[in-house]
Amino acid sequence: MHVTQKDIARKLGISITTVSRALAGYSDVAEETRQRVLQTAQEMGYSPHLLARRLQKQRTDTIGFIMPTLAPRFSDPFFSEFIAGVGNEAASHEYDLLVSTHPPESESEMKAYERAAKGGWVDGLIIVRTREKDERIRLLCQYKFPFVSFGRTNESLDFAYVDEDGETGIKLLTQHLIDLGHRRIGFIRPPKDMMAGHFRLQGFMKAMAENDLPVRPEWIVEGDMTQRGGEQSMAVLLDVQPGITAVIAGNDLMAIGAMHCAQQRGLEVGKDISVAGFDDIPLAAYVKPSLTTLRQPIYEIGRMTCRMLIDLINGRFSHPPQVLLVPQLIIRSSTAPPASD
Amino acid sequence: MHVTQKDIARKLGISITTVSRALAGYSDVAEETRQRVLQTAQEMGYSPHLLARRLQKQRTDTIGFIMPTLAPRFSDPFFSEFIAGVGNEAASHEYDLLVSTHPPESESEMKAYERAAKGGWVDGLIIVRTREKDERIRLLCQYKFPFVSFGRTNESLDFAYVDEDGETGIKLLTQHLIDLGHRRIGFIRPPKDMMAGHFRLQGFMKAMAENDLPVRPEWIVEGDMTQRGGEQSMAVLLDVQPGITAVIAGNDLMAIGAMHCAQQRGLEVGKDISVAGFDDIPLAAYVKPSLTTLRQPIYEIGRMTCRMLIDLINGRFSHPPQVLLVPQLIIRSSTAPPASD
DNA sequence: GAATCCATCCAAAACGTTTTGGATCCACTT
DNA sequence: AAGTGGATCCAAAACGTTTTGGATGGATTC
Numbered sequence: 001m002h003v004t005q006k007d008i009a010r011k012l013g014i015s016i017t018t019v020s021r022a023l024a025g026y027s028d029v030a031e032e033t034r035q036r037v038l039q040t041a042q043e044m045g046y047s048p049h050l051l052a053r054r055l056q057k058q059r060t061d062t063i064g065f066i067m068p069t070l071a072p073r074f075s076d077p078f079f080s081e082f083i084a085g086v087g088n089e090a091a092s093h094e095y096d097l098l099v100s101t102h103p104p105e106s107e108s109e110m111k112a113y114e115r116a117a118k119g120g121w122v123d124g125l126i127i128v129r130t131r132e133k134d135e136r137i138r139l140l141c142q143y144k145f146p147f148v149s150f151g152r153t154n155e156s157l158d159f160a161y162v163d164e165d166g167e168t169g170i171k172l173l174t175q176h177l178i179d180l181g182h183r184r185i186g187f188i189r190p191p192k193d194m195m196a197g198h199f200r201l202q203g204f205m206k207a208m209a210e211n212d213l214p215v216r217p218e219w220i221v222e223g224d225m226t227q228r229g230g231e232q233s234m235a236v237l238l239d240v241q242p243g244i245t246a247v248i249a250g251n252d253l254m255a256i257g258a259m260h261c262a263q264q265r266g267l268e269v270g271k272d273i274s275v276a277g278f279d280d281i282p283l284a285a286y287v288k289p290s291l292t293t294l295r296q297p298i299y300e301i302g303r304m305t306c307r308m309l310i311d312l313i314n315g316r317f318s319h320p321p322q323v324l325l326v327p328q329l330i331i332r333s334s335t336a337p338p339a340s341d
Numbered sequence: 342m343h344v345t346q347k348d349i350a351r352k353l354g355i356s357i358t359t360v361s362r363a364l365a366g367y368s369d370v371a372e373e374t375r376q377r378v379l380q381t382a383q384e385m386g387y388s389p390h391l392l393a394r395r396l397q398k399q400r401t402d403t404i405g406f407i408m409p410t411l412a413p414r415f416s417d418p419f420f421s422e423f424i425a426g427v428g429n430e431a432a433s434h435e436y437d438l439l440v441s442t443h444p445p446e447s448e449s450e451m452k453a454y455e456r457a458a459k460g461g462w463v464d465g466l467i468i469v470r471t472r473e474k475d476e477r478i479r480l481l482c483q484y485k486f487p488f489v490s491f492g493r494t495n496e497s498l499d500f501a502y503v504d505e506d507g508e509t510g511i512k513l514l515t516q517h518l519i520d521l522g523h524r525r526i527g528f529i530r531p532p533k534d535m536m537a538g539h540f541r542l543q544g545f546m547k548a549m550a551e552n553d554l555p556v557r558p559e560w561i562v563e564g565d566m567t568q569r570g571g572e573q574s575m576a577v578l579l580d581v582q583p584g585i586t587a588v589i590a591g592n593d594l595m596a597i598g599a600m601h602c603a604q605q606r607g608l609e610v611g612k613d614i615s616v617a618g619f620d621d622i623p624l625a626a627y628v629k630p631s632l633t634t635l636r637q638p639i640y641e642i643g644r645m646t647c648r649m650l651i652d653l654i655n656g657r658f659s660h661p662p663q664v665l666l667v668p669q670l671i672i673r674s675s676t677a678p679p680a681s682d
Numbered sequence: 683g684a685a686t687c688c689a690t691c692c693a694a695a696a697c698g699t700t701t702t703g704g705a706t707c708c709a710c711t712t
Numbered sequence: 713a714a715g716t717g718g719a720t721c722c723a724a725a726a727c728g729t730t731t732t733g734g735a736t737g738g739a740t741t742c
Contacts, residue, residue, distance in 0.1 A: 355691080355692085356692045358692055358693075358694095359690085359691060359692070362691090369689075369690060369691080370691080371689075371690060395697095396696095397696070398697085399697070
């Protein structure tokens with residue numbers, strides 16, 4: 001099997017302790033001994049057995065990410081980019097990234113969080129898509145288990161998070177549409193219990209209110225964060241009378257689904273109707289018409305979230321840090337002045 | 342910290358051994374003792390310390406996936422779906438999934454593979470995007486380290502793989518275009534060293550040859566598997582004289598980029614020029630026009646690859662299994678007869 | 683009563699590494 | 713010569729769990 005420190009010690013006629021201390025750079029090992037150990041370790045292909053090391057040090061050096069996988073197809077480019085950010089940051093700190101996949105709000109999801117909270121599996125968790133009364137966050141706070149979430153919650157729990165200011169972002173976007181002349185604007189909100197959707201809807205309502213524009217209940221429809229959900233919600237919105245002239249979707253995938261629905265009905269997006277999203281995934285620039293959206297730096301968010309968690313694990317904060325990022329409005333071809341008043 | 346078997350033993354006044362054997366269901370523990378142990382374990386919130394268990398059992402119960410992350414943005418929905426498949430399958434066998442992110446063919450990537458091959462980190466690896474003379478596969482074969490790849494290589498190495506039959510698939514797709522009347526067909530190939538690209542190009546060349554159609558070298562351009570790469574390759578192809586009437590891209594993302602490029606030049610996709618891709622990511626159905634492509638069941642491939650690896654780790658094969666899946670042609674609006682002969 | 687069998691428990695060793703608390707030897711100082 | 717300090721090494725314990733190889737006590741059989 002694999003080479004152990006015992007093998008190196010035997011070969012050099014020294015103790016396992018000295019091998020260990022030499023490899024770890026302890027100053028009480030002679031430089032000559034140290035070089036012999038390093039060389040032999042390399043020649044023998046020694047690689048530390050992490051399980052043993054981690055058991056002894058009472059750390060797993062592992063970041064856990066429990067990924068909420070939607071059915072029927074979980075095909076969101078957000079997550080590949082987020083994982084890339086998390087993974088690269090973890091690696092630069094010599095942490096491993098463990099990914100566990102579960103349908104959101106499932107029994108198996110909660111079991112995974114419990115497993116983590118009980119300790120010994122991972123050193124900390126990254127949470128995404130925070131919910132109202134998020135059971136996951138409650139559990140982890142109860143156990144005082146280290147975690148950082150990408151997203152806020154609606155309870156007075158004190159925990160570390162990175163979030164985008166969805167309210168400010170959607171206010172910007174709504175104002176953009178209002179400035180283009182739109183007055184009847186639909187909103188495809190994320191699932192009701194998602195906190196991001198709550199803030200985004202709030203931003204929409206505030207912008208409309210600040211411009212003394214009414215919002216009719218039927219202009220607000222719930223989607224499920226996939227293209228399909230966006231398409232279905234758009235079908236509902238396009239049946240509303242009098243017709244809406246613009247739609248904001250809670251994320252880019254839903255916006256792309258909404259555009260597809262409009263186009264299937266013979267409408268020209270960016271002319272007959274305007275559509276906007278949130279995320280600025282790379283695909284947003286490549287669809288036809290290219291999508292107006294709000295940009296959040298997904299990769300950077302992944303890195304930042306992970307770095308914050310590692311600092312938290314290592315006791316580098318006296319108080320949980322909380323960062324709110326302001327999204328950037330990216331205007332493309334999917335939004336234009338309404339075709340008629 | 343967390344509850345150990347020692348805590349349970351102390352509370353019940355029995356040995357650690359009996360606690361362990363009771364929890365593991367050994368028949369030489371009295372049923373009454375077993376129930377007491379189980380109940381106490383639950384009441385105390387006991388969760389096995391996996392590091393210790395895995396060290397003793399000499400297994401990590403972990404599947405490793407070293408994900409090739411492209412710059413500047415790694416935003417490929419293929420991978421979120423693939424990971425979902427792998428993750429769910431791993432979980433159903435009580436394996437953890439460790440994800441390590443590295444730019445393809447980087448030094449850090451090779452170090453990660455070496456680390457795995459030396460043992461003690463993960464029990465087996467999943468490889469994707471196999472290359473010509475794939476150093477990763479050579480290394481793992483040399484160490485006889487368990488792995489399953491999604492993709493083949495061009496060397497006579499005997500290893501387990503799941504792959505799609507890209508040659509047959511692209512032959513189907515090329516024939517579809519030829520049947521529509523296309524004679525000058527461009528091909529945006531994946532990076533030269535990617536084996537999938539090799540088979541796909543081969544399928545293209547064979548279909549053209551079987552129909553006695555010439556292939557000019559300038560019709561074959563290399564992209565990098567992203568929208569941007571597709572866009573740039575399409576820009577080259579659209580400058581070729583006499584003009585091509587259709588383009589096959591090595592994957593959906595490049596096809597979407599290619600369509601965008603054509604549209605920027607005022608061409609109508611599915612009329613002035615036909616474009617097709619490979620993958621059938623969900624977005625392919627939602628872009629305008631919806632994309633003709635070849636479907637591979639990404640989630641199922643993830644599951645299958647993982648299951649195969651777990652069986653391999655557990656010694657369930659006398660010979661490495663090799664599975665070739667036939668892609669399914671999905672005709673949508675991006676392909677149509679050429680506008681003019 | 684002695685031997686045997688069975689149910690049921692447990693001490694010890696093991697996994698590989700790290701850390702603590704020395705032990706030894708040599709050189710220098712008093 | 714004795715004491716001290718420093719360089720350099722090492723045995724043992726620890727981490728938490730699993731597994732091996734018993735040990736013990738009671739019931740049954742001869």
